[in-house]
Amino acid sequence: MVIIASTLGYVLSSLAFNPRSNYEGGNPPIPESTITAKLNHLGVNPDVPIVKRYATWVGNVVTGDFGLTIGEKSVNEEFSRRIWVSLRLLLLGSVLGSVLGVALGVFSAVRQYGIGDRASSFASFVLLSMPVFLTAILLKYGAISFNQKIGSTFFYTIGESSADFTGNGMQLFVNRLQHLMLPTLSITLGGIAFYSRYQRNAMLDVLGSDFIRTAKAKGLTNRQSLFRHGLRVAILPMATFFAYSFGLLVTGAPFTETIFAWNGMGQWFITSVQSNDVNAVSAVIVFSAVLVLLSGLLADIAVAALDPRVRLR
């Protein structure tokens, strides 16, 4: 699978991209031969047959070398730096989003059509209807006008920490936290909205079923029947989503990273596509292919382990 995915990724990006455009239109113009030499050096010259380029690329990748970016940096180094940036950004937001989302979903299913359910449903509908970039932009401008109102910078809207920052560990931590808040908030809100919708629907399906009635009939309290019998079944469909979202933590959040200027994996991918960078894009694709596969495996194991009705044949 990874082989198919990476082949497809490499071939597609090689065919679709025109790395030459990075060097054309310079003033004074760069000589044709220099550009060709440069592209050969990077291994992305479109005139070399694709099979040959692919063979060279695979040969290097097998030894763990993903080649050079258009800017002549090592893809590997760039990679290992950006993974941590994305992880720092996404871990907190994803955990908060899924836990709070499930809790909210169960709550509003149990109190279906109550005030709490209506309010939270409406809020998550609105949030889900908003593309990530719009939420992030609104948060960003909201934060900027908030900063202007209180007259000092409380929310930082760009980057991971202030570049010119000096101070001890604790102050650095606080500074980083101020940078982290907005992007985390944008990810958490999305997560809560998403999970609570699905959890609410799954829970409602379960609440209407016979075994809950049986549980109540045999004398369990409402709470017991809901949590011991209901939630255990209702949370099953969510296992697939959890596995995927946690597997994909390090592939980054393209929009959030772009808008809040975090140099993570998602933002790297976007700039690489924009600069026709075949090697960098292929590396990101291989990486996400590996992660998606791992999460898929995790999802299957989770479903099989949790649901006694699924039999392994």
Added chain:
Amino acid sequence: MNASSEIGEKRLTRMALVRKRFLRNKLAVAGLVILVAMFVLAFAGPIFGKHKWDSLDFFNLLQPPSKEHFFGTSQIGGDVYALTLRGLQKSLIIGLLVAFFSTGLAAIAGGFAGFYGGKVDRSVMWIIDALLVLPSFLIIAVMSPWFRGRTWLIFVVLLAAFGWMITARIVRSATMSLRERDFVRAALYMGIPARKIVFRHLLPNVASILIIDATLNVGGTILSETGLSYLGFGIQPPDVSLGSLIADGTSSALTYPWLFMFAGAALVLTVLAVSFVGDGLRDAFDPGSAMGKKL
């Protein structure tokens, strides 16, 4: 969606019941009204505008909303009203087309894979896995330099082709666990052909998943289309989509809010209306839900 239409043809009483339940849900009806209004606005609205979406008014650059330009003008003098409606048209059409194809594909693929198991299951899962390891966002973004300058229908096909897999997986795991239930086994032993079992017994039981997913797919497609267009990987200039309009407008959002406000509002309202309709349909279809029991 196959499941519901099949039932609709055979047992009209159920459809009437569903319609009755749907119309009782105020939010869902409101969503439907908003959605129809959006369609009317998108396709009939340009008649009332004084400017075409692709014509420029060089004497009015960056003007706030006025009688001449209902939503103001852009940096180069484009009429934001006409541009927004044009973007809305594109986003609506793309959303509907893609959701229809991808959910249908997901139901059929997932339902049969889950019911048959064995070879069918393995081959469907192989295709799903192969497509899933490549996140659609990445692939469509990578292919964007290639379909730049070609028809936007390629974009629709790509969105649909990479959008059905997760739903299919969910449908499959649901059918796998339904397959063990007595009513499916009874149907099987009564000699009902597999195709009928899938469409009449399995898919209706996952209808809540399918309906929610078809709805979220319309919304989700609009969202991913605008997302890709926002980054410049989707609908290409000179044509516009709500995403590219928002992208153009946000650089100066604080000073010139009308540049992205209307496109943003149209986008949120549309997707919101679609989800209300979907939720209303869910409550109407699902006899197990609390609302259904009251009837």
